[in-house]
Amino acid sequence: MERWRARKVVIVGAGAVGSTFAYALAQSGVADEIVLTDMDQNLAQGQVMDLAQGLPFYPNVQIGAGTAQDYHDAHVIVITAGSKQRPGESRLALLRRNALIVESLMDEIQAQHSQAVIVVVSNPVDVLTYIAQQRVKWPRGRVIGSGTVLDSARLRYLLSRHCGVDVHNVHAYVLGEHGDSQFAAWSMSNIAGLRFDEYCRVFGNCEAWPEERRKIEEAVRTSAYHIIDYKGATYFAVGQALVRIVGAILRNERSVLTVSTVLEGEYGLSEVCLSVPAMIGEAGVERVLYMDLPAAERAALERSATALKAAIAQLEARG
8 A cells, every 4th residue: 555645845945936836835735745945044944934824824734944855755846946137147147057056956856866846937947947857867747847837827817808708718828938939829729619819800899809919919928027127026926827837746637738848859849848738747747739730830839949949059058
């Protein structure tokens, strides 16, 4: 008889994203144990004290500060740690510093003989997910990035407002990079099976729907920039997106989510991490779903892959 194991989630990085995710996860009841780790141990301890004092109001869960030893029996390890861009620092220099952080973390995780699924959140998430996967050489499903799960949620939200429909009845996906080369897969987007081009023509007041569609896609792409301008960082919505991803893993839901994963020939692409629909269960990505994208969307996915491969090549060239 197999011994019962607590559903343990280790969060690496106790800053704004890590702590907000911990708070949302505690309220969800998905995990049995939540462990926060951070290079700043006082920060981790402070976040844990603050979270734990709300235990009477959460579903039953254990919350504590931890160390690298907690990787050993974790079900999921979520990496939110990363450096911020310094004044005058190039994106490549920032990427190199964050790549070193991710590689060091993956070495620590391997040293603990962890069997966990790794979820990378630190940005640029697609490149860092690829770096993490290359470092450990595990089956690709065990190392995934948060990808465009949040971007897809932003698209659903904006479409629900535009069409006056409950957001839960809007099905829409953003594919490619979690960044400037992402694109909305309109061929896969619908309300109850009715594509938006048809819905807006029949039920809406969209006299210029192609232009409205362009504005919505641009708003999704630039949303994070506006939030950062207003308040300095994004963390509430990404915390909820992470609960969705981690919940699918812990409960073996086999949910279809647009996480970032290494492609192995799907869509004609390989040696790059980006977001496409994937089935998520207890082993991480169990299957990458192939969609017959129209030519324009296929080209957009290829452009996104080209941009990400260029970043990886530049990083590798600089050593």
